[in-house]
Amino acid sequence: MKIPFSWLKEHVALTKSAAEIADDLVRLGHEVEGVEEPRAAVKGVLVGHILSKEAHPDADKLSLLKVDVAGDAPLDIVCGAANMDAGDKVPVATIGTTLPNGLTIKKGAIRGQTSFGMCCSEVELGLADESAGLLILPKDAPVGAQVGEYLGLEEAVFDLSITPNRGDCMNARGIARDLAADYGLKLADIPGFTPQLDASVSVPSISVENEVDCPLYLGRRIEGIKLKESPAWMQAGLIMAGMRPINGIVDVLNYVMLYFGQPMHAFDADKLSGQISVRSADKGEAFAALDGRSLKLHDGDLVVADATGVVALAGVMGSEPTGVTESTINIMLESAFFRPARVSETRRSNAMVSEASMRFERGVDPQMVVSAMQQATRIIVELFGGKASDLSVAGSADSINSAKQVHCSVSRLESRLGVDIPESVDEVLRRMGFNIVRNSDRLEVLVPQFRHDVSIPEDMSEEYARVIGFDAIPEILPALATTAPVKKDRSIHEAVAGGFLQVVTYAFISAEEQRLFVADDGADIELENPISDAMSVMRRSGWPGLLNTAKYNLNRQQSGVALAEQGRIYMRTPKGNSEYNVLTWLMTGEVESDQWFGSARIANFFDLKGAVESWLAGRGLTGRFIADDSIQGLQAGQSAKILIGRNEAGRIGKVDGDIAGQFDIDAPVFVAEINLDLLHDGKQAKFMPLPEFPGVERDLVFLMDRKAFVRNSGSDAILQQVRKSGGKLLIDTRIFDLYEGKGVPEGMISVGVRFALQDPTRTLTQQDSDAASKAIIEGMEQKFGATLRG
Template sequence: MKFPESWLREHVEVDADTARLCSTLTAIGLEVEGSETVGGELPGVVVGEIIACEKHPEADRLKLCKVSVGGGEPLQIVCGAPNARLGLKAPLASVGAELPGGLKIKPAKLRGVESFGMLCSAKELDIDADASGLMELPADAPVGEALSKYLGLPDTSIEIKLTPNRADCFSVRGIAYDVAAALGSSVKPLLIEPQPTKIELMLPIELAAGADCPRYAGRLIRDVDASTPTPVWMAERLRRCGIRPISLLVDVTQYVMLEIGQPMHAFDADTLRGPVGVRKARDGETLKLLDEREVKLDEGFLLITDADRPVALAGVMGGWDTRVTESTRNVFLEAAHFAPEAIIGRARKLGMHTDASHRFERGVDPGLPRQAIEFATRLIIQIAGGKAGPLKIAERAQDLPQPQPVTLRRARLARVLGMQVDDAVVDALLRALGMEVESTSEGWRVTAPSRRFDIAIEEDLIEEVARIHGYDRIPMSSPTGAVPPGRHPEDRVPVAQLRQATAARDYAEAVNFAFVDAALLQRWGLPAEVVLANPLASDMGVMRPSLLPGLVEAVHRNRDRQQDRVRLFEIGRVFARGADAPVETERLAAVALGAARAEQWAADDRAVDFYDAKGDLEAISALSATTDLRFEPGQRAFLHPGRSAEVFRGDVHLGCVGHLHPRLLKALDLAQEVVVFELDVGPLAQRAVPQAAVLSRFPSVRRDLAMVVPEGTTWGALESVIRRTLGPQLKRVWVFDQYVGPGLEAGFKSLAMGLILQDDSRTLAEQDVEQMVQGAVSALETHCAARLRG
């Protein structure tokens, strides 16, 4: 956004020079990319009028002019500009004047004719880059008046860089609100009064684009003299905004857009039949635009239509057939509110970029169309005459954006900024930005003006307070360099320790993608519950329900690269379908293939098996050691049914361990046995908080039992029954022998177990021990079909 400083100061009075104004703009987030001084004091340069113009007697390209400066004798000037002519008003630098480039004007003699001054171009005065001829001033320019006074020089053209959320600052008035808030001033009222209706003609308006165009305003103005030149004050402001003046009607719409922020368009009303409408383009429709390009449209574009005929590309550019020219007599002015999502990317799709699309893509105040029409009508009638018709506004009130109140909490503001800001300061600066502020017990309830599309949540208001109050006022504190001690619940084993313990068991850590192929899960017999709508690749379309498929694929790749012994583990999240969102669970998984130990001379080479993985698993779980693990036969589809188990700690299920199923190995093209385990980290890491207790002063008693049980009975089942029966007086129980053979029935086995019994309050008598042992034997007979071996 580029604008002249003088224009901004018409909207807000501030006691700040140009340097401070620019630094303030940058400090509040409107970064000044550059500033350029336009013109200067130009002492000795006045408005002159050529009252006589003749050919130079000795040079074909020079002219001998008599120039009036409003008083005294006319000056004789020799001029070579092609547009020098009788009646022209142009800047005159008299003898003694010094121009911005350092040129000092002195009396001169050109081809034998004396010249007492110089008629100037805009470039010579450092006003514009045009050096093609004299700078032509309007016919009503006061002869003899200092040019700097007439043109408002010197001035500064300031260019600021705006972030996409600050669409409200694409106008001089929008910038004025921020400047006023930052410098403790207030924005002057902009009085735009309704223009009196002189004619009753009006084109009907039809809205057929739904929420894409909820408001459209239009007005007819008849008997306009469009050939009237643009006033110099308007043309100069446009130039200082980086816009080349074209014609009065076009320049008025540009001027209104730059001052208040509403893009507009002017149609030649004699080319319209009506009704004027807004609708979506039909696929394949074409339209010739103002730049004389014919574009092919699709249903993603919005059109302004005349009796259903496309006449403009909504929010981007007008059409060629209905353009205004200097011969235009009747004008139809339009100003509309378009939803940003209906305009975003449309100009870019056609390889274009316009001031209108740039603003509509970011959002324009929906309350501006009426003001813009009234403002433009007043300017046109004042400059070029005409009779205004009634202002017609069509709208869909339900689709117009409505500012919603946002709560700003005092405590939240202080926490985010790291400082306290006085309530009065917060209230004042929010009001200076044009917001409605209501005090509450916790802070403020703020409603932003309709031009501030970027105010939606509490953090947006905190940003406003920070940037206007001053980022430089926020206290700075350097890092101390001290690393605070990590806090971890005492009843949980840190994941880092689980990682270290697994690595200590000779597993290397792997990191796999959380995305897997649905076909791979199908081979494993696992559900594809969380499917991605937009996957990175065709083989990464499902969030993994288990860590094992990815780990086994990594093992396969290592095996293909001649690695005979592979042991990998991973700690990561798996995903399952939830009621509202996917459920994430952290797990620890490991896989092993090849020899149980690395090749060495002191031990025989053997393949890794179930008991190696079980031992590793028990060693890792010993970190928490709340109770011993319990293993029960498992029936998972991807595990070998006779060589796998489900893992429990008490009644809590942890996961599984075992060999992969032979069918799965064949499907995965693996020729060797693969042993795996996978556990939920949550229950695995849970541990009892250590508590001090007095050691029993009384002796313990050992008893050994040999029980004959069915061959399918697991030690875990026997242990569970014994612990449940004997309670706290059982300090330890373990199995130390297993016998199968002569002396036992087929299908039975004998398990020898040791029991350590101890009471904390007394010495156990022999009869107490015998009673406890008999109770354990009875419970095993009842629950496990066991009998005492004779």
């Protein structure tokens, strides 16, 4: 929400600077996003008087102007607008001026003619989104004057982020009330106004069927208005406040809302039929909103209706058919109090939001309903003429959010805040509207009607803290018992986040299942009194339990299974029984189902390997997968041990087909296991700025003995060697091709390696790339006897 500084000054005699007031607003609990300076944004734009206008000799749509800006001599300016002539006064941006759109004016030649400035439209001055030409100033505008001062542009505009509980401050008067109370200044009275009523203008007929959701509704008819644009001062104020001028009547109501906090609506009275009623909507009732949408309303939505149907979604938006247009002559003004919860429900159920709904949802000042109606009537009649009817009133403001009391203990508030609360602070809150009586340690508070957010002692703590200042509250940590920090283990949660289903299986398995993946080395822990033979030993691997669970799910028409379990394994050691915390995975069946765009895909080794690598990367770790055909229970050629640093921390591979068959699983089954107790702390992720300089990629293709490739665990060892040889500039490497066959000697394999280089401080040269390539080629030759393929 944006509030011009001048609006605040109209409510309270402020003497502090905008910057000082911004600091005080923050102390009072109002977040200040920024302070804009519209007048400063057009500094250097002067009132200019066009002395002459001539056609440009080389361009049909350009003119050559001589413009007096009260300088030593008139300025020659090339202009593309067509709505000005000699004698007009226009804004002129002089050389060196930076306009709100970021354009800096410089001396330049346009089609061979030198221009010493630029004549401006409302768009260039930041006063409108579009314009038909230059802004023509009044004839009496003083030549050479600063346009910002002459037009009365705001010296400052506060951009505020009002918290949801402070609906009373979503307007200039509410903010001014807080400032006036804090500074001990008088808040200006709202100008009294009793419109001159015309008995010939009929009073609108109003009924309120839903008095709970609408305890107060006012209506007034104004006839014979001559609608035109709102005055420049109002349009400028609305633009500074972040709203777009629409038409005279709408602008007045938006101005009153931003100024006093009471949303209002105007209907074209000639488009209404019969009595106006405030009621609950019927399910499916039609509503054509002002924003062009056609809605089917929900049962219970609060609406304003006439004899033909819904004309407004109460507190949210009016209807397009009854909206005010340039041809409107007679209007009906609406001012009301709608129950915040009902407006919120109606707005959410219809996915609509408006400036009005944001204020009604937070609660408006009930006493402002009548005042805003009188002020809007006054401004409309003064600007557009017309005759006003008497008010049609349904309900009363007196009972709305009234007589709400809070009883609390001063000592309790002081204990909560950690500071003493002097009685002088009570006086500030009284100026904010609270009726406070302090009797020794007892505090009796009568809450003002416009403060819908205060109802319990904790709310009063916040009010006192706002006045005292949160910065004044001491930073004292409470006394806590010293305990050793416990690091939460999120291992299984991270595995589940990778797409696996968490399961929990028994820690007891059969001796036969134990032998599938663990040798009979006397390290089993046998139960003295097992429940059954199927649960006779403590497990030394989590894989049997996962296989049984996979079998159960596959037998129930699950096309694919991805399981993860975190648990303990147990074994006998020379030092006694030991247990280890492990994380196990299993994947089998479909990983992608049949779709119109592709066939089903069965899980493979690399699906599970990728999942384990992602899990490790999430912990800041990198694993090396070293081929190992000796892992019991896993198929040779598709099994590997997992090294983290120098520790063998896990295993991964394809379950032997015969073992999978014992669990009635026909599809390939892949399992993995990580001993969590062997993992060290990984690298902490830290922010790295995006590189400013480009990187380079190079491909190298090597010929190497196939036996050496297999003996050195294949691709992982090659990538490790490339990283070792590539130097500090290497940021990534991968194998993009493995090939055996035609063109490759028998017993050899072709390995394509792609690597990327980058330096965050400079652009790389050919020499950098050549040096890295040479080092990698030498390293591959030394390690594997590999040669560069020609």
